[in-house]
Amino acid sequence: MRPNKEPILNIGIILPVDKRKKVTISFSDAALYEIETEKLLISSCKTPDAVDISIDDGNMNIKKTVEAVDEHDITIHDVPAGRGFHWEKTIDVALPGNLKITNHDGHLLVINQVPLEQYLSCVAVSEMSGACPATFLEVQTITARSWILAAAEKKHPELKIDACNDDCCQRYQGLSQMTESSKRAAEKSRGKVLIYDNQICDARYSKSCGGITENAENVWDMSPVHYLSSVYDGPTKNKDINWDNWFTSKPETYCSPTLLDEQELHKYLGNVDKDGYYFRWKVSYTQEEFCEFFSKKINEHVTQITKIDALNRGQSGRINHLYLDYQTADSSSKTLQLHNEFDIRKTLHPSFLYSSCFVINMDNSIIEFNGAGWGHGVGLCQIGALNMSLNGQNTNDILAHYYMGAELEKIYK
Incomplete structure (x- = not known):
């Protein structure tokens, strides 16, 4: 969408996938809500410090009655992150x-409007x-504004949000993380988005590209997309x-610890x-460790991994096509092919591998991945x-570096 005024967003905080039947909320000032x-309207939430809301309570809206009072909030407890x-x-989110x-x-589906x-x-x-420089916060704000207004990734269409x-969309942890610097970044860049070919850019980003960003079509x-x-x-x-030697070297790139030590x-x-x-980074497993979680991933009793090989890499070195040979408890030999970055990261780690940019070292006892970067690596490398901002x-320079050909435009005041 390309609004001509600031829109109101619907952001999912507790999702059906969380399988919650109850949620605990509290108010900074209950009388303001x-x-x-x-069935009824309760004009003031004069309640104890915390209130448990059950799915049996039915649908409800909790509204602030004094819109000008910005410093007050509703806290939802134990929100998945x-x-x-x-x-x-899990964290508490104000x-x-x-x-x-x-x-x-x-x-329960809990939506923040x-x-x-x-x-x-x-x-x-x-x-x-909030310790990041003002320039970085402005870059991140413009990028996040562009991404959500472009609305190219429909992550939760069934929920109408x-x-x-969370990370599958954009991290939003409420007022507890907000700082004066982040407020100024939003105010300074208000209404500004990245534009390419007269469209708002689907401005994707990840934590670390590992030295080279990736083409979007190699991940999704x-x-x-040119930018x-x-x-x-x-x-x-x-x-x-x-x-x-790429995966064991530390070239002088913007995201390299040669510019900012990872201890800092x-x-x-x-x-x-x-x-x-x-x-x-490096991740190592014994054959037994790998087979244990891999068996759960594919719902088979796997006893040995015999080979893992990358069939195709993108420009950043991220693997987007991989095959894995394995043996099962009945001595069958099988092959699994993984055809995208997400499935590779999901399958080759008990929870989620840092990136699909890695080389494989293995023998009959050890499986080791030596890797680069965290995340999909497309667009902005945070x-x-x-x-870049620290230096x-x-x-404009930072956005032009990561989103080639895109231009800044203010679309509302």
Whole structure:
């Protein structure tokens, strides 16, 4: 959509996939909210500190009665963060705006109805931290605004929401992460989006490209998109890559620890990110460990992995076609082919592999992946953009680097 004024978004906070029958909420000032159910209107939420809302209570809306009071919020407790990823946990989320609570096929669906700019001031410091430079926060805000308004990825069409609160869409952890810097980033860039060929850009991004961003069509089933084409994440635009040592080297790219030591990186990361090695990483399993989780993934009793081989890589080195030979308990020899980045990451790790950009070392006892980057690697590299901003590059320079040919345009005031 291309609105001419700020839209109100519907953001899923508790989803049916969470299988919740009950949710606990609390208010910063209960007197400022009213609860509207199918049967009655409760004009003031003069309640205890926390209220349990059950699916048996029916559909309801919780609305703020004084719109000008921005500092007050509704807190939803034990909200999933990182669903299905290796950093999955639950957190309490303080939300602006209103709530809509419905029964969706026997499970709760909790939706936060929130103005776009207020949502964005929370997204920027949910994806990364408030310690990031103002330039980075502005870049992240413009990118997030473009992505959600382009609405190219319909992640939850059956729920009729604009996005969920989590990594499959954009991280949104509410007011608890919002800072004055993130508010200023939203205000300074208000209404600005990336435009290419007169359309709002589907501005995708990930934590670390590992040194080279990826073509979108190598990750998702989509046609090539010029502004989502692979770029070398450094000042040199054309560089020959030696893949033999790429996964163990630390080239001087924007997301490399040669610019920002990974021991220092943690203060710039998001609230739910794990400390670790984002540029280069290694994952090792014994054959027994791998077979145990792999058996659960494919619902077979696997006793031995005999070969794993990458059949095709994208420009960043990310594998998008892989086959795996294995033996089962009845001594059958079988082959599994994986045809996209997501399935590779989901299948080759107990929860979710950091990226599909890796080389394989294995023998009869050990399976080891030496990898690069975190995430799909398409579009903006957050750690690369962070380092560019720390080194004095401006918003336009950073966006032009990651989204080739795209231009900034203000579409509403």
